[in-house]
Amino acid sequence: MGVSVALDDFGTGYSGLYHLTRLAIDKIKIDRSFFDTTLENQNEMVKAILALxxxxxxxxxxxxxxxERLADWLATHECDFAQGYLFGRPLPLDQVKELLAMSVSEGPVRALAVPGK
Structure with a gap:
């Protein structure tokens, strides 16, 4: 069917270890709170989550x-995907539609240009 399930905000609240083995989860999204402090303070925890x-x-x-420093660190430690303001800001619906139309006609879009930035 082509459907997968992601556990969002992993490491916070109710999205913990219990759900990883009880639900049919294909993906986890590491919560941004793990990256709010300096990378040196969090890297062992993030490495453990990546390994798990x-x-x-x-x-x-x-x-x-x-x-960029965080994106590079994540790539070095084999994190599959990253999302955040480094790659693009929230967009109005009309711009999302344009972006999706471009993706279909021109191939995948990796990063978004932010008007006025």
Missing amino acids: GKSLRMKITAEGVEH
Whole structure:
């Protein structure tokens, strides 16, 4: 059917370890709060989450990526995907429609240009 399930905000609230084995989850999204402080203070925890996700054969997305340094660190540690202001800002619906139309006709879009930025 082509449907997958992601566990959002992993590591916070109710989206914890219990759900990883009880639900049919294909992906986890590491909550941005793990990246709010300096990378040096969080890297061991994030490495552990990445290793856990990989061992369960899940794709992993890091949320809240705002700086190249963090994006580089995540790539080095084999994080599958990243999202955040580094790659694009929220867009109005009409611009999202244009972007989706471009993606279909011109191939995948990796990063968004932000008007006026």
